[in-house]
Amino acid sequence: MNNFIHQHQEFLPISINITDKKILIVGGGNAALTKVRSLHRFNVSITVIGIKIDPAFLEIDNIHIIHKSYDPSDLEGFFMVYACTDNKHTNEIIREHCHARSILVSLADNPRLSDFISPAIYKEGDMTVAVGSNGKNVKQSVMVRNNIKKNSGQDLEDGRGSEDNPDRIRVHLAKNPEKSNRNNKQKVIIAGFGPGDPGLMTLKTNQFLLEADVIFHDALLDAKFLEQYPARKIPVGKRCGQPHIRQNEINRLLVSAALRGEKVVRLKGGDPLIFGRAGEEIQHLTNNNIEVEIVPGITSVFAAAAQFRIPLTHRETGSSVAFCVGHNISNRSLPEADTLVFYMGASHQCEISKALIDQGWNRKTPVALISNVSNPNSKAVISQLDKLCKDQLLPDTPLLIIAGEVVKKMPEISGNIIQQEKRKMPLAI
Structure with a gap:
């Protein structure tokens, strides 16, 4: 029985x-x-x-x-x-x-x-919505709850959704102060997830994710890992050559969610302040009188250097390092540093090679091409500058390129090699 x-x-x-x-x-x-x-x-x-x-x-x-x-x-x-x-x-x-x-x-x-x-x-005043699954599918219950919560933000005066209009939200909240942020703050957390391995995410970012009502996240983040957080997740990432949400639309979504009183986390890969367009989002949020808190993350080059043991500086061969965007190289001058790191350079390897050689770099300068940093399928190809135009040495994306004599200090280098990190990365905190 x-x-x-x-x-x-x-x-x-x-x-x-x-x-x-x-x-x-x-x-x-x-x-x-x-x-x-x-x-x-x-x-x-x-x-x-x-x-x-x-x-x-x-x-x-x-x-x-x-x-x-x-x-x-x-x-x-x-x-x-x-x-x-x-x-x-x-x-x-x-x-x-x-x-x-x-x-x-x-x-x-x-x-x-x-x-x-x-x-x-989901509780709003005296109205409480509870979604259960007889204890059999908690994730589905949370998803249904979040969908209800997402679609409940209606403007009570005209029946139209207020999510797409920050000015209308302000008017509505002014007339209905009980619906303003329960902490009486309109705030967005811009946090770095790190390069890909969830084990490299900071404890502070993890805490904000646990507390969030909504998470706007980049592409390339571990979506399965994010399922453990009860907040609703909205992908807003950009991938080269693929459909994506424009930056001004992301800005609008962040403002609208904050004005509705939600706890908002904008989750970015790597560090949000390094090629993450955080500056644009900070400016837009500040212009709308919304408080911003930044939580740093481990940028991909630091993870790549640690994973493949490449010293970015070395007292014998490199006393300076600079970070560069890997595209539109011909439209700007490159910084003068012993080690240059190029982000997002997968389809611009030859352009980078020509620009550096034209600037006076030795054709034999060693380069490391590293894809899928910190993930189990990460690869590193060690080559030299003048060979970047001859063959597509590593077509995988996302790709990081490190150029400089410090690459020679990477252990166990013998000619052009491919190294693949096979150890399994931790997937939980």
Whole structure:
């Protein structure tokens, strides 16, 4: 009989009065943090118990945090309990203790053993939308919730969507101040994801992604990795020769989302301030009186140098390094530096070669062509300047080109070689 129930588990969607009720969350990691953020929207007393507590909990107001290991006596007086430890056996023990005291309990890692589950919630004033999947497809529930949230921003006066008109949003928010940002701030986070390997993303960027309502992200980012964040994701990346959203449209979307009161993250590959057009977005947001915070990221050349052990400077062969865009070289002079790095130069290798040789660089200057930096399929081709016009040595994109004598300091170089990084990159934080 019990097996039948577990195999055909169903949850009745109901609304429970939790006003002034006490809710306990056991655990201090990411699962517990997600529950707290969801519950914090309601008038409820929240207590968190755990040995290791994520520092992000300290940024949430009006919750009780107790640093200790779980004990059955901790359950006394609580209306509901969330078992969110990283130990499955511990969560099941908490469930037994709760049942002995007739307390409703939810296990973060096992919906089938839970008395209730938390749906994906969108709350706006007294209106609450909850989307559930009987605990079987959380990602789909979040996606449906996000679609509802995305399409709910309607101008109440004329029935038309306000997302495409920042001026109309301002008028609407002025007349309806309760719909302005819950933190009373209109702000956009412009953050760097790093060169591709999610393990190189900063903890600060990760924290902002966890808190975001909407993420506008570049192409070439790990879309599967981004699925773990509850925010809705809007791709706004640009790829050479492919359809893309124009920069002025991206600017408009950022302003509109910020004015609606959403927590906005503009996620860029590499570092946002290096060839990422962040300057244009900062200027546009500032002109619209929206606060901007920048979170740096690891730019691709630093990751490439580390991955293939190429010193960008060396006291014997290179005391300076400069970053350049790899296209339209003939329209501008190149900087004078011992090492030059060219971004986005895949289809301009010959142009780069000719420009450097015309500027006086030795034809035999070593160059490294590196594609898909920090990813498992990353490759490095070591050649020399005058050969860039003879053959397309590495057609893969995105491509980074490093030119300078420092390339000779790369270990184990013997002629023109191709190296491929085969170790598996970490895909989670």
